[in-house]
Amino acid sequence: MKYFLDSAKLDEIREAYHTFGIDGVTTNPKHIMNSGKPFLTAIQDIADWIREEGLDGKDTFPVSVEIDPYIEKANEMVEAARKIAAISENFVIKIPCTPDGISAARTLENEGIRTNVTLIFTTSQAILPAKNGSLFVSPFIGWKEANGEDGKQYISDIVQIYKNYGFYGKTQIICAAVRTGRQIADCAIAGADIVTAGLSVYKDAITHPYTRQGIENFRNAWDNTAK
Numbered sequence: 518m519k520y521f522l523d524s525a526k527l528d529e530i531r532e533a534y535h536t537f538g539i540d541g542v543t544t545n546p547k548h549i550m551n552s553g554k555p556f557l558t559a560i561q562d563i564a565d566w567i568r569e570e571g572l573d574g575k576d577t578f579p580v581s582v583e584i585d586p587y588i589e590k591a592n593e594m595v596e597a598a599r600k601i602a603a604i605s606e607n608f609v610i611k612i613p614c615t616p617d618g619i620s621a622a623r624t625l626e627n628e629g630i631r632t633n634v635t636l637i638f639t640t641s642q643a644i645l646p647a648k649n650g651s652l653f654v655s656p657f658i659g660w661k662e663a664n665g666e667d668g669k670q671y672i673s674d675i676v677q678i679y680k681n682y683g684f685y686g687k688t689q690i691i692c693a694a695v696r697t698g699r700q701i702a703d704c705a706i707a708g709a710d711i712v713t714a715g716l717s718v719y720k721d722a723i724t725h726p727y728t729r730q731g732i733e734n735f736r737n738a739w740d741n742t743a744k
């Protein structure tokens with residue numbers, strides 16, 4: 518399973534790449550706002566960093582960039598997506614899961630511009646993006662679980678549907694808004710292709726008090742061993 522970083526902050530992207538070897542990035546208008554930069558500057562800075570690291574290319578290190586959320590018509594979504602896609606070949610365009618969004622994503626994929634159909638909250642919403650060839654779909658497991666729903670079953674159902682119809686691995690499932698290590702494991706057990714989470718979630722997920730206690734125990738043993 519791949520790990521994407523859900524952030525538009527360059528220092529976090531750098532750290533997550535060099536520490537954990539993350540495989541890509543997802544952004545959204547909230548992350549861009551939190552970067553403190555204007556939209557175009559934030560995404561241009563990410564594109565420049567990709568080039569500096571030698572990660573540029575259509576098949577390496579995808580970065581999802583969301584279109585202006587006020588755009589509702591398919592033709593306007595396509596127009597906005599083309600402009601963003603022209604900045605970096607690593608950019609994948611995030612489009613909301615609406616009828617116009619599906620239509621725009623279909624047009625863009627036919628033009629060779631990759632799409633990530635986002636804001637997916639039901640299993641049936643995940644089917645049409647796959648039928649229309651989107652590279653990614655983003656079911657929001659964290660929001661579902663915050664609403665008391667079963668995120669693991671939700672992802673597992675999408676995986677099963679994709680396997681039933683030959684979409685599995687073609688349209689890749691990004692489990693989005695992942696908040697905990699338990700959710701990361703649930704997504705992996707369900708067979709998701711990718712998780713996307715903030716840096717602190719990845720740090721917390723590899724932390725356990727017994728790991729720290731074990732290091733202390735072994736330090737004591739080390740100190741009491743004849744040298």
Ligand code: E4P
Nearest residue numbers: 523543544545655693694695
């Ligand atoms: C995923 O692609 C989204 O950017 C993200 O997970 C949205 O949810 P959040 O902002 O609540 O984490």
